[in-house]
Amino acid sequence: MTSRSAHHRIRQILLGTALATVFSAASFPAFADVVKIGLLAPLTGPAAADGQEFQRGAQMAIDEMNEAGGIDGNTFELVVGDVKDQSAGNVTSAVERLLGDPNVHFMMTGYASLTNFEIDNMAEAEMPYMLAATSQQTKDIIAPSPEDYMCCWSMTPSFDAYNTDVTLFVEKLAADGKITLQDKKVAIISSDNAYSKTISEGMKTTFAENGWTITVDEIVPFGEVTDWRSILAKVRENVPDVVINTDYLPGNSASFLNQFMEQPTKSLVFLQYAPSVPEFVELTGANSTGIIYNLLGGALTTPKNPRAEEVATKFRTKYGTESGTYGVALYEIVNVYFDALKKVGDPTDHAAIMTAIGETDKQVAAGRLKFDPETHLAMQGDDFIPITFFQIWDGERTLISPTKYATGEFKIQPWME
The missing domain is CATH 3.40.50.2300 (Response regulator)
Structure with a gap:
């Protein structure tokens, strides 16, 4: 003792x-x-x-x-x-x-x-x-x-589900005809901290195993990041089907989205965790409409x-x-x-x-x-704590996956139309 x-x-x-x-x-x-x-x-x-x-x-x-x-x-x-x-x-x-x-x-x-x-x-x-x-x-x-x-x-x-299920979610959207994958390219941006790096490294492994090409693989120092434009320029040079940012700080994630929307590519945008924070919508306004994020431990507000x-x-x-x-x-x-x-x-x-x-x-x-x-x-799983995917639309968050708990369906992100 x-x-x-x-x-x-x-x-x-x-x-x-x-x-x-x-x-x-x-x-x-x-x-x-x-x-x-x-x-x-x-x-x-x-x-x-x-x-x-x-x-x-x-x-x-x-x-x-x-x-x-x-x-x-x-x-x-x-x-x-x-x-x-x-x-x-x-x-x-x-x-x-x-x-x-x-x-x-x-x-x-x-x-x-x-x-x-x-x-x-x-x-x-x-x-x-x-x-x-x-x-x-x-x-x-x-x-x-x-x-x-x-x-x-x-x-x-x-x-583990953070590492694997974004790939599965995107591929299911494609299989269901809700999005079109041109050439299975993905851009993955992360922050230099244990949470963001662990998830982004797991994602990179899963996407690669499923035949995807990682066109952008960037990591920024942990802390406040206000300028993402040099990274976004690389995204626009070789337009991917999916853009992912695992920086969990809502201010950073909001800056990333707002700067992406200055010249959006026809890419599905997934942001890790940050959109779940009420502050995120305040910082992004209308730009947040369409954004996808997921949670392990998110509230299942369903019947x-x-x-x-x-x-x-x-x-x-x-x-x-x-x-x-x-x-x-x-x-x-x-x-x-x-x-x-x-x-x-x-x-x-x-x-x-x-x-x-x-x-x-x-x-x-x-x-x-x-x-x-x-x-x-x-314990993780649909019968315990499931991984849940949400989409923001006009400031409201809708649970879109898994089907067992969904309160709405995926809508094509406005900049992808």
């Missing part, structure tokens, strides 16, 4: 002894108190729009539980560590500050470091932790020894999953705006913790809380949440 975790345990033992002396167990719950829930979020920096979503979703769940009277006398308080630009130093600083608070008994994030190195900090501190992004990095850390990482569980399933509409309506009512992916995800993560705490009873029994989280099997906004014990990732 580390010095931090030993110190934490000693403080909790002394606290428990003091409470037992002063209060009768028959009169009060043994550990009734304000339980702090730690959130790692980029509240400042280029991903601040996502950070705000994290905070709103988590706070909504906590407010609901507190208004309902808490759990066994415990109420809850959200404490946030700003990871800023997600650099290792800023993430480490935020993690250490939250772990240093003896009243923090659960931690979470949408994404913090992107490489997820903080999982090792959580394991060392014996801190229950849930996250909702960069699942390949989570898998790489946990899969070699899952029993050493009972702390940590991913709301997001394997990214077959009323949970998604329930959560979305709560978010709109509370904040006066639509939730992106992470507002809903963090709301659900907090509720997974609450379910575990109701089962265990004692917020300081971190080991039991970890086990209870791992036993989760419930319907959430993204589908059926059940964890793979070998990787601690959410």
Whole structure:
């Protein structure tokens, strides 16, 4: 046991002894108190729009539980560590500050470091932790020894579908006569970060295996990118059937689309993740009409999953705006913790809380949440968490795939006509 975790345990033992002396167990719950829930979020920096979503979703769940009277006398308080630009130093600083608070008994994030190195900090501190992004990095850390990482569980399933399913989606559109592929050329642009690169490399492999030619293969430095014109000039020199940009920052993705629309090619445009953020449509306006994106863990707002509409309506009512992916995800993560705490009873029994989280099997906004014990990732598939494709039209997002959950059909992108 580390010095931090030993110190934490000693403080909790002394606290428990003091409470037992002063209060009768028959009169009060043994550990009734304000339980702090730690959130790692980029509240400042280029991903601040996502950070705000994290905070709103988590706070909504906590407010609901507190208004309902808490759990066994415990109420809850959200404490946030700003990871800023997600650099290792800023993430480490935020993690250490939250772990240093003896009243923090659960931690979470949408994404913090992107490489997820903080999982090792959580394991060392014996801190229950849930996250909702960069699942390949989570898998790489946990899969070699899952029993050493009972702390940590991913709301997001394997990214394998991100690597493969765009190719399959495009080829199905062609097979169904909805688009025409001239010569199976694709342009793939990425950002130099773990999320975007992992997906773009997987896409390149899948497209190549399916007989496609990659005409543009570009990567930009991670951070703010305002000028994409030199890359777009290469796209226009050898017009591809498909243009893909996996930069997940909404500002960057919006700049890319707006500059593409200055002289659009008759190419299907797919943008990774960023169009799911409400800010994206604000930055692109009418240019966003037709854009395709996909999500692993996106809300399934269909008659077959009323949970998604329930959560979305709560978010709109509370904040006066639509939730992106992470507002809903963090709301659900907090509720997974609450379910575990109701089962265990004692917020300081971190080991039991970890086990209870791992036993989760419930319907959430993204589908059926059940964890793979070998990787601690959410299970992926149409019967669990499916990969979903969306299209924006006049500012509205329509779920177009898989057919099981679709609320509308693909429309040809305006610049392709």
